[in-house]
Amino acid sequence: xxxxxxAQALDPEAAVAGRRRLMAxxxxxxxxxLFALVYIVPLLVVVMNSFRDQPEIARNGLISLPQSFGLDxxxxxxxxxxxxxxxxxxxxxxxxxxxMTIPATLISxxxxxxxxxxxxxxxxxxxxxxFTCMLLGxxxxxxxxLMPWAFILGKLGLSNSVVxxxxxxxxxxxxxxTLFCRNYYISVPDDLIKAARIxxxxxxxxxxxxxxxxxxxxxxxxxxxxFTGIWNEYLFGVVFTSGSQQPITAALVALTAGxxxxxxxxxxxxxVLIGALPPLLVYFLGGKYFVRGLTQGAIK
Amino acid sequence: xSTLTINDLRKSFGLVEVLKGINLEARTGEFIALVGPSGCGxxxxxxxxxxxxxxxxxxxxxxxxxxxxVAPKDRDIAMVFQSYALxxxxxxxxNMLFGMESRGVPKxxxxxxxxxxxxLLQIEPLLERxxxxxxxxxxxxxxxxxxxxxxxxxxxxxxxxxxxDAKLRVDMRTEIKKLHHRVGKTTVYVTHDQVEAMTLASxxxxxxxxxxxxFDEPQTIYDRPANIFVAGFMGxxxxxxxxxxxxxxxxxxxxxxxxxxxxxxxxxxxRSAPAGISGRRxxxxxxxxxxxxxxxxxxxKEGLATLVAPVEVVEPTGAxxxxxxxVGELExxxxxxxxxxxxxxxxxxxxxxxxxxxxxxxxTQRLI
Amino acid sequence: MGLENYFSLxxxxxxxxxxxxxxxxxxxxxxxxxxxxxxxxILIDQRVRAESVWRTIFLYxxxxxxxVTGTVWSWLYNPSSGIELLVRNLGWSNFSFALxxxxxxxxxxxxxxxxxxxxxxxxxxxxxxxxxxDGDIIKAAQIDGASTFRTYRRVILPVIAxxxxxxxxxxxxxxxxxxxxxxxxxxxxxxxxxxxxxxYVYDLMFQRGQIGEGAAAAMMMLVALAVVLVPYSLFxxxxxxxxxxxx
Ligand SMILES: Nc1ncnc2c1ncn2[C@@H]1O[C@H](COP(=O)(O)OP(=O)(O)OP(=O)(O)O)[C@@H](O)[C@H]1O
Ligand SMILES: [Mg+2]
Numbered sequence: 028x029x030x031x032x033x034a035q036a037l038d039p040e041a042a043v044a045g046r047r048r049l050m051a052x053x054x055x056x057x058x059x060x061l062f063a064l065v066y067i068v069p070l071l072v073v074v075m076n077s078f079r080d081q082p083e084i085a086r087n088g089l090i091s092l093p094q095s096f097g098l099d100x101x102x103x104x105x106x107x108x109x110x111x112x113x114x115x116x117x118x119x120x121x122x123x124x125x126x127m128t129i130p131a132t133l134i135s136x137x138x139x140x141x142x143x144x145x146x147x148x149x150x151x152x153x154x155x156x157x158f159t160c161m162l163l164g165x166x167x168x169x170x171x172x173l174m175p176w177a178f179i180l181g182k183l184g185l186s187n188s189v190v191x192x193x194x195x196x197x198x199x200x201x202x203x204x205t206l207f208c209r210n211y212y213i214s215v216p217d218d219l220i221k222a223a224r225i226x227x228x229x230x231x232x233x234x235x236x237x238x239x240x241x242x243x244x245x246x247x248x249x250x251x252x253x254f255t256g257i258w259n260e261y262l263f264g265v266v267f268t269s270g271s272q273q274p275i276t277a278a279l280v281a282l283t284a285g286x287x288x289x290x291x292x293x294x295x296x297x298x299v300l301i302g303a304l305p306p307l308l309v310y311f312l313g314g315k316y317f318v319r320g321l322t323q324g325a326i327k
Numbered sequence: 328x329s330t331l332t333i334n335d336l337r338k339s340f341g342l343v344e345v346l347k348g349i350n351l352e353a354r355t356g357e358f359i360a361l362v363g364p365s366g367c368g369x370x371x372x373x374x375x376x377x378x379x380x381x382x383x384x385x386x387x388x389x390x391x392x393x394x395x396x397v398a399p400k401d402r403d404i405a406m407v408f409q410s411y412a413l414x415x416x417x418x419x420x421x422n423m424l425f426g427m428e429s430r431g432v433p434k435x436x437x438x439x440x441x442x443x444x445x446x447l448l449q450i451e452p453l454l455e456r457x458x459x460x461x462x463x464x465x466x467x468x469x470x471x472x473x474x475x476x477x478x479x480x481x482x483x484x485x486x487x488x489x490x491x492d493a494k495l496r497v498d499m500r501t502e503i504k505k506l507h508h509r510v511g512k513t514t515v516y517v518t519h520d521q522v523e524a525m526t527l528a529s530x531x532x533x534x535x536x537x538x539x540x541x542f543d544e545p546q547t548i549y550d551r552p553a554n555i556f557v558a559g560f561m562g563x564x565x566x567x568x569x570x571x572x573x574x575x576x577x578x579x580x581x582x583x584x585x586x587x588x589x590x591x592x593x594x595x596x597x598r599s600a601p602a603g604i605s606g607r608r609x610x611x612x613x614x615x616x617x618x619x620x621x622x623x624x625x626x627x628k629e630g631l632a633t634l635v636a637p638v639e640v641v642e643p644t645g646a647x648x649x650x651x652x653x654v655g656e657l658e659x660x661x662x663x664x665x666x667x668x669x670x671x672x673x674x675x676x677x678x679x680x681x682x683x684x685x686x687x688x689x690x691t692q693r694l695i
Numbered sequence: 696m697g698l699e700n701y702f703s704l705x706x707x708x709x710x711x712x713x714x715x716x717x718x719x720x721x722x723x724x725x726x727x728x729x730x731x732x733x734x735x736x737i738l739i740d741q742r743v744r745a746e747s748v749w750r751t752i753f754l755y756x757x758x759x760x761x762x763v764t765g766t767v768w769s770w771l772y773n774p775s776s777g778i779e780l781l782v783r784n785l786g787w788s789n790f791s792f793a794l795x796x797x798x799x800x801x802x803x804x805x806x807x808x809x810x811x812x813x814x815x816x817x818x819x820x821x822x823x824x825x826x827x828x829d830g831d832i833i834k835a836a837q838i839d840g841a842s843t844f845r846t847y848r849r850v851i852l853p854v855i856a857x858x859x860x861x862x863x864x865x866x867x868x869x870x871x872x873x874x875x876x877x878x879x880x881x882x883x884x885x886x887x888x889x890x891x892x893x894x895y896v897y898d899l900m901f902q903r904g905q906i907g908e909g910a911a912a913a914m915m916m917l918v919a920l921a922v923v924l925v926p927y928s929l930f931x932x933x934x935x936x937x938x939x940x941x942x
Contacts, residue, residue, distance in 0.1 A: 059721035059738050062731070063752045065811070069767050070755070089770055166924055168872045170896045170913040174906065219413035221379050222473075226426030227400035231836035236425070240416035259760030261875040266901060276762040280879055281768050292776065299766055303759040314751060317758065321816060322823050 057202060058111020075257075077101060077296040084292045104297035109284045117301045119271060120278035122256055127189050127274055131196035132253040138197070144238050146205065147212035149222050149230070158209065164202030169262045172199070180267060195267065196257045203256075204249050207323060211245035212238065242324050244316075251313045252320040255306040277303045330481055330513040331376065336385035338371055338537075345371050347537040348385070353481075353513050353530075360524035361517045362533035364560070369517040372534075373485050376515060378402050390480050400429070402481075405474035409486040411466045414459035419469050420454040423476050441478040447506075448472050464495045475510070482514040488523065498528075500526060501594045521561045525549070533557045550683065555692045558612050558685060559637035564649060567659045569611045570689065582611050582686070585655035587635040589676070592654070597681040601695065609695060612685035615649070618661035620669070621676040630682035638669040652677065700911035710912065713890045716802055717919070720809070720891070721870040725863055727810040732817025732862070737847060739818070740825045750822070754815040761812065765879025768808045769795060772880075798888040800880055805873075805889055810878055817862050823853035851906065857934075864927045871919050892916050 072090055077100050079093045087094075106116040113119075146158050155219055176195055177186075185191030223233045223242065264274040273281070279302050310317050331353040338346040345368045353359045361369045364627060374380040376387060378399035387394050394402050405426075414422050420441060421561060427437045439467035445451045448468050458466055487503075488496045504527055508515060518524055524531050525545045532542040533556075541553035558566045571584035580599045586592025594611075621633050636652035636659065642648075648668035652659045652675065661669075661677065669675045686695040704710050722918060739749055772776040772795035779792040795804040828851050836846045874893035881889040883898075892912060897908030 055738050055741050055743060059735070059743065059749055059844050062735060063749065065754050066756065066815075069764075069771065069811075070772070073767055088784060089776045090778065090781040166868065166888070166912070166920055168893065168916050168920065169874075170893055171917055173900060173913075174910065194937070216410055216412060218408045218410045219414065221374070221377070221399075222406065222408060222412040223414070223425070223429075224379065225377060225399045225404065225406050226473075226477075228425070228431035232429060237414055237416070255758055259762070259875075261760065261762050261878065262897070265878075266897070276760055276875070279766060283769070283879070284882070292770065295766075299763050303763045306760070307755065308759045310755060311751070314747075314754070318750075318754065318819050321757065321819055 041116045063202055071077075073296045073299055076292055077104075077300055079293060081293045089252065089292060100291075100293035100297040104294045104301060108282070108291075108294050108298065110278055111195060113271065117275065117278065117298050120273055120275040121301055123189050123268075123271075123273060124275040124302075127192045127196065128254055128257045128305075131193045131200065131257050132250055134193075135197045135200035135204050135253055136246060136249045138201055138245065139206075139241060140208045140239070141234070142201065142205040143210075143212050144234055146209045147215075148217070148233075148238070158205075161205050164199075165206060169199070173262075173266055176263070176267065185273050187270075189268070189272060189274075191267055192263060192274065195263050196260070199263070200253050204253065207249045207252070207320070208242075208245055210323065211242070247313060247316045248320040248323065249308055251317050254309055255317070258306050278302075304314025329353060330357075330390055331359075331515065332386075332388040332391075333376070333527045334386045334388075336372070336375065336387060337383045338368070338375060338380065339383045346375075346383075346538050349537075349539055351532055351539065351542060353515060355513055356511045358507055358514045358516065358527055358529045360528035360531045361515065361534060362519060362521055362524040362531060362560070365519060367534045368537045369483055369519070369534055373406075373483050373515065373517050376481075377404055377406050377483055378509060403479050405477045405479040405481055406483040406485065407470045407474050407487045409489055411458070411470040411487075411490075413466060413469060413473070415458050418455050418457055419450065419461075419472075419498045422458070422469060423473050426473065426477055440478070444472045444475045447475065447509075463491050464499065467491060467499060471506070480513065482512050484514065484516040484518075486518055486520075487516075489518070489520070503527060521563070525561070533560060535560070551694060552612075552685065553694055555610065555612070555687050558687070558694075562614055564615050564660045564662070566612045566614050566685075567657075568687075569613070569654065569657060569659070571609055571611045573607050573609055582609065584611070587637070587654070592599045592634045594634065594679055594681060594684075596686075597630040599685065608689055610687040610689050612687060613659075614683060615660045615662035617680040617682070617683045618652075618659070618663070619678050620663065620667040622667065629682060632681050633678055635674055635675055635676055638671055638673045638675050641669060641671050643668065650675075700907040701915075703922055704908050704911045705919070706914070709887050709890055710892075710895060712887050713892045713895045714915075716889060716891055717871065717873075719802055720806055720873065721867055723803075723806045724813075724870050725811045725866040726815040727806065728817045728866060729862055731810060731814035732819075733821050735814065735818040736821035736825055739822060750819070753818050756812045757815055761875035762879045764808060764812050765876045767805070768811070769880050771803050772796070772887055785938070795881055796885055798885050801885060801889045805880060809870075809873070809876060812876070813866065818864070820862050821855070824858040825851060828854050860927070860930075864923060867923050868920060871916060871923070893917070 075093045076084055076089055078096050078098070080095045080097055080099070083093075083095050104116055105118050105121075107114055108116045110117075110120075142161070146154055180186045180191045180195070183191070183194070185194060219237060220233060223237055228236065258274075259276060260274070261276040261280070261304070265277040265280070268274070268277065280297060282298055329350070331670055333349055333351040336346055336349040337344065348554075349372060351359070360553075361372065371380060375382055376389075378394065378397060382395045388447060389404070411418075417425065421439055422438055423444065427440065432440075441454070445454060448471060450465070450472055451467050453461060453465055453469065458469065461469065467490075470487065484503075486554050488499050491499060500523055507527070516524075516527060518675055528545055530543060531545050531548050533540045533548065535556050541548055541557045543553075545563055548557060549561055552561060555568065559568070569584050571582040574581050574583045574593060576593050576595055580596045581593050583591050583593040599690060602639060634654065636654050638650050639653055639658065640651040641648060642651075643665065646665075648663045648665055650661050650663060650669045663669065688695055707711045735749075735753055739746055743749065772793075774791070774793045775779070775794065777792075782790040782792065794800050794807075831853070832850060833846060836850045841849065841907060872893060873891050874897065877883060877889055877891050877894055883890045883894045893916065896909050896912045896916065899912060
């Protein structure tokens with residue numbers, strides 16, 4: 028070790044190379060650190076402001092080190108803050124979102140798995156065309172389907188209801204879940220299905236006993252994708268529901284739109300965090316699968 | 328009594344006809360090998376026997392029963408796949424149980440069957456493992472085990488050994504042969520390895536472009552190939568084909584073709600050619616092992632003819648030595664024992680064993 | 696639904712602002728997030744320590760909604776509470792930063808926020824691409840004496856060229872559909888300066904009840920998507936077929 032250092036000290040070329048390497052490392056970490064700061068600061072600001080009191084925020088601005096600490100803003104945001112004349116805080120909208128997201132996620136994932144199974148393993152005349160149509164659904168902007176959905180929900184008597192949103196999200200999400208599952212099942216060897224057929228297993232038995240046990244990786248990806256997507260969705264929420272039926276994204280916009288009330292940044296920060304927490308939690312717990320979903324959703 | 332009968336079976340995918348009128352028949356207990364180059368329709372034929380592909384025309388009978396539209400599970404067959412197709416999420420035991428459970432076989436019978444087959448294939452220690460934890464050879468064994476527990480009428484194998492390395496393949500080949508001997512089930516075995524077909528099968532069907540070129544016992548296929556394709560496909564190195572003309576020498580039939588130094592080489596035929604075709608063009612087929620050095624011991628043996636050929640390449644493999652000889656414009660491969668092996672550049676005097684020579688019609692490609 | 700809806704749509708000043716914005720936004724947003732994403736991906740690819748921590752930081756904005764991002768950034772852009780106040784408190788008492796409330800520059804506030812939100816996405820795709828490059832060709836380039844920079848520019852990036860296209864297409868598609876971000880960040884204002892097609896459709900249909908013209912605008916969005924996606928999918932199919940023939 029000492030010999031090596033000596034040799035390096037004596038070898039000017041090695042010394043130069045070593046210094047350049049060090050510089051490069053410093054540069055790499057420097058740039059990464061800078062960007063990380065830009066990415067982290069907004070989150071940090073919101074988190075800190077949710078614990079500061081409003082007078083202090085008004086005095087020092089949003090971006091400054093906290094000098095007070097309190098949980099009042101969180102309680103107020105959850106329980107009693109007034110949004111559009113309704114003083115119940117975010118909890119109602121939080122649960123609206125939850126009762127919309129969980130069933131819609133589970134149903135659309137299950138349906139997607141079955142669609143994917145049929146489209147990859149039981150091809151029939153026209154199944155490719157059907158699949159192409161479903162693909163189009165992935166790219167369709169939500170605006171196109173607003174009017175038809177408004178009509179259908181009206182007919183079903185589900186206008187302005189969380190159940191209506193569940194229906195919309197199940198169907199709208201189907202193209203993505205089908206795409207994910209089909210692309211995954213395509214890589215399951217056909218021989219497996221043939222072997223099972225010779226073994227006497229039928230359509231459903233093959234699905235339950237062979238396909239589903241192979242599916243956890245893709246089901247996790249799909250569930251995470253759907254959960255974050257549906258939770259974060261805004262357009263359908265704001266168009267098809269109003270007042271107490273709105274999901275949390277729509278409520279957040281209503282909350283901050285009514286921001287004339289002297290901008291209660293402490294409470295609004297807490298409210299924003301309440302709205303961001305579930306998907307963030309999912310992201311931190313299942314990050315690997317989240318990223319996999321992103322890359323697969325994009326490249327295919 | 329035949330277990331499998333196939334009559335004029337056809338299969339088209341869209342406009343492409345993949346199988347063009349196949350006729351096959353397997354007697355009970357027989358081991359049939361289907362060989363042919365890639366894409367000739369072997370797997371398709373097997374899948375149709377299994378019921379995994381629909382029949383376009385013709386009929387398939389298993390045990391006398393017409394099964395054209397019978398579901399795979401009701402055909403009383405078992406199949407071993409090239410990829411093994413073991414269910415990856417199940418243990419070896421569950422893999423073997425799956426088929427019996429699907430069919431509702433009584434529990435005690437299931438247990439007994441697993442015990443019997445696991446002992447037969449010596450896979451008892453593997454029963455609780457998942458396929459991912461097995462080596463290639465072990466997976467192969469389990470795949471056969473899964474087929475065997477069912478005790479079906481007919482076994483189908485689709486290139487079961489082609490994913491194994493060379494040595495293991497030879498071992499498993501022997502094993503399959505022993506197994507068939509012991510179990511005695513009718514078997515259809517797809518392979519593109521002609522050695523496998525020769526060693527295992529009681530009869531071989533050579534397929535090419537969706538047609539069965541020849542269906543016969545291995546030795547017959549080897550000695551009297553029905554046409555040039557079969558002759559070239561079976562045997563390695565392949566049979567040498569020399570365009571020649573029928574002639575006579577010393578009053579008996581012979582073939583002549585351009586040989587060493589531009590002169591005409593004439594070889595006397597062992598069997599006399601059918602009458603009335605003298606002067607006609609033929610293709611002479613000679614297997615590499617029927618060439619040997621012309622030495623005193625073999626001289627005077629019946630049916631030998633000699634020719635002179637320069638040696639161009641010598642490839643020793645240890646047990647034997649291959650050599651490329653020049654005959655006129657052609658290259659002819661010979662297979663020699665190491666002690667009679669030619670040297671590079673030598674003008675070798677070669678004895679040709681004409682008792683095994685084949686003659687083909689250049690127009691129809693068929694054996695004369 | 697008649698053609699007059701389309702005529703009145705294209706005659707409308709607000710629609711003109713909307714699609715001009717869309718072009719501006721698409722250009723900067725796509726290039727910006729790809730540039731940042733590529734830079735971050737390459738830096739992370741230099742065998743940095745705690746790689747997953749960096750990745751987690753750059754990707755978390757994708758997990759939260761545009762509504763949350765837009766709301767928070769609107770506070771940061773707000774002169775009386777956000778960045779301007781911070782800088783003034785630091786001593787530059789006449790510093791001015793009112794990006795989001797300036798008609799001319801508000802669109803750039805949207806662009807910056809959009810890039811912030813989604814360059815992590817580009818990074819994830821680029822990183823996956825960089826990791827998929829055959830290690831042997833990189834070694835070969837090193838043995839050939841190429842510098843790191845040259846290795847990337849001449850060897851690695853050309854190999855992952857298809858990913859650039861894929862990222863660009865996905866981002867353009869996001870841009871065309873942009874709605875939530877603007878709704879939370881600027882609500883299309885100040886005035887109509889940050890109106891986007893999607894915002895306009897929503898306004899026509901649900902605020903002003905002009906269903907016909909709203910549908911016409913929605914169809915135009917669909918056309919824009921088709922203009923991007925149809926050639927791209929044809930290209931992908933063509934390339935796959937060509938690879939299929941070669942393989
Ligand atoms: N589902 C299908 N649709 C269209 N063509 C097919 C289909 N399955 C097989 N073919 C075609 O049928 C022909 C025979 O295929 P098959 O798989 O039976 O060949 P094989 O003899 O088993 O070849 P290998 O030795 O490579 O396994 C091939 O030309 C193949 O392209
Ligand atoms: Mg095959």
